[in-house]
Amino acid sequence: MANFTLDINNKRHEVEVANGTSLLWVLREHLGLTGTKYSCGIAQCGACTIHIDNKPMKACILQVDDFADGQKIKTIEGLSEKGDHPVQRAWIEAQAPQCGYCHSGQIMQAVALLEENPNPTKEEIKIYMNGILCRCGTYLRIVKAIELASKSNVSTI
């Protein structure tokens, strides 16, 4: 067991777990940040997508050891105070989720896309979002939500 200090959503979190523990279990089961979801555990589905230093990463295959040196970890809980980030607002406008289980990951990936590329084409959206699975088949509305958020100039927020 070892102690780790993590910078998550601009707050310091202390956690004592074994070396090599998945960052996903640390977030969900030890720190109670359950907006980030477990689904495949092998970086195939993207339900656990978070940001590390503003880049989208799949938490399930990251080890806590490698992210306790001041890297800035952002989860869905840290995206906005009141769930009103422009991407979240666009998501509600498009009524994008169905079961909703994959949508934290979808939203974190979409935010990263728009931060990199504020005006993506439909094709660029599909390529960037291709790693995040949705079993309910909400993809068309995800594309629509990203287009709506893009029009609202998410990158300036």
Add this chain to the structure above:
Amino acid sequence: MSSVPKIVNRREFLKTSSGVALFIGVSGILPQIISCKDTKGIKEQLQKHDITAWVQITEDGEITIYNPAAEMGQGSMTALPLIFAEEMDADWSMVKVEFSPQEVAVYGSEGWAPGSKLMFTVGSRSTNSYYPVMRKAGAQARYVLLNSAAKHWEVPISELSSNNSTVLHAATNRKISYGELVPVLAMPEIIPDFSPEQLKNPKDFQLIGNTIPRVEIPAKVDGTAQFAIDIKLPNMVYGVLERGTLHGAKPTLTNEKEILAMDGILKIIPFDYAIGLVADTLEKALEAKKLLKIEWGDAQAIGYNSQEIYPTYEKIAGQRQTGKVVQEIGDVNAAMRSATKSYMADFKNDYVYHAQMEPLNAIVQVSADLKSAEVWVGSQQGVDPKLGVPDLLGIPHENVNIHLQYLGGGFGRRSMNDFVIEATLLAKEIAPLPVKLIWTREDDMGYGTFRPLSLQRMTASVDKNGDISGLSHSVVGDGGNLVASGSRNDHYNIPNQLVEWREASHGVRLKHWRAVGHGPNKFAIECMLDEVALGQGIDPIELRRKLMVKSPRALATLERASEIADWNTPSKEGRAKGVAFVVHGSLGTGICEISVDRSTGKIKVHQFWIALDAGIVVQPDNVRAQMEGGIIMGMSSVLKEQITIENGRVQQSNFHDYQLLRMQDIPERIETDFIASAERPEGVGETATPMVACAIANAFLQLTGKPLRHLPFTPDRVLQVLNS
């Protein structure tokens, strides 16, 4: 003091009987389902006042309506309370929704047996079966409020009307809001058992049929929506099971001491088909699971190879002995004998897996005396609303509380309670600690329950007028109704029909998968029609138009789909359209446009159009979402998904070798148009999915002249067909 508020105790529930409503006492029920983290919720809860068992109100007019169905993305959390609010004349902006207690006598809708009640979110039954229940209950809540106002003002109730959470007395020009009635709520001794004629005229609906945002979506975009897997309780421990990949094989653990010596491992619990482990953290449980050394016994499935079974199925289909008859009209053999032309084809379907994004899990806490249990679970509910837990523990039903959570997908998998039983067995062994049982994705797939592999032998006869005179449909496969559902043709005027099922059994775990047998059977039926159309030189829409002559509602969907897809205008070079008609609750005709890459065999679906008769459409935008999701999940299963069994063992383990459709493969658009209707709402969750296989195959037949008859249409299979 006639105005003393008479608040009905929460534990007295409405039950209707012989035309009047009575209050009955039900003890031991905790109706509120509050997040363990949500202390604020508990405070607010105390300020709510009961109107009936279905609805509470605060003095500031906030109304809480119960949703009795599971919410797995299909929208029941909004649709059912919306129907209630419509009849209650509630101000929707003031409505909050919570799951109802799992008490079937109070919150059930009509079950399959006449007079029975059921809380079971399966078969697209929620909106359809709850439509009369929610309307009547909403009207009764309104009656309680009107009665209270009548008493308060000392006027006859017949002089009152209501609108948007306000009671009006036109004669004296007085009005009072529902919230203001809280201090004077007066429970009538008798609440009318409203008949459908006493309810609102659908033309007066203000909520039903409008675009209403779904109530739980904000929580699903900020990460606060609580799924069972998110539950954390004080002193909670973690459970996992190693089940192997050979269904039903008995395990013998050979390194028990070594595992028990590991840090954090609390207990090993053997099952007939698995080894269970409980540990103080999830990661320790998973680590130990990997190190289990298990010798597995035999099982029925040993020696079974799914991809080699089809010749056996063809032989079964060819046997003279008829199977179990599902539907028989006229004399199909006589029709075949007098046919001027006949067609025969076999359609094949590999196993598919549910792949709901939230792996199965449940949290169970059994009390130290083993006399009561709390269960947190995302479940489609069941015939037993307590999910088998009372029987397992040998305790009364009222000693088990089911705390229903959002489901991270259901698709039929969560209509089983195997994972709840497993969690309860672990919790019993480690009582009173709460246990969170998690299935890994590998567990969920390797020990999955699949849509059965099947073969459909279709034979059609055409008479001297060029009409289809007979259709024979022989289903071969495991799982009874799982393979036979959707094989009937009640909307096609074919005078001689025989549908029958011939059983096979392999020891593979099977379960309802969205639309169940409709997927494979509509694939076979609709493709057979297009093969006949091609052979007879008839347009596929024209052929169906003739067949639907006695089914005006079905025909209306065909005509509308044909219009919105512009069927009569040829597609551009390299593309073609295909049509399919499906009845599953709603009636729908789907048309798709595809192209195919002849070098890779990859099919591209460009557009999908659906014309749907769902009766009254309660939430149009949500129904569109169901059509979109149904088509995309259908495309995923039709173009990509395949579980294979070798020597009885599931060969796929996770999403790297069980591929789902991703965003780059979606159509440009999916357009849904509704046929206006005043009929009772029908289910919409499973109407679109079965359209996909047949619409794509029929488009492919138009494009290439060649039939696709084996699901999934993977590129290698498509190439094989193209090169044949």
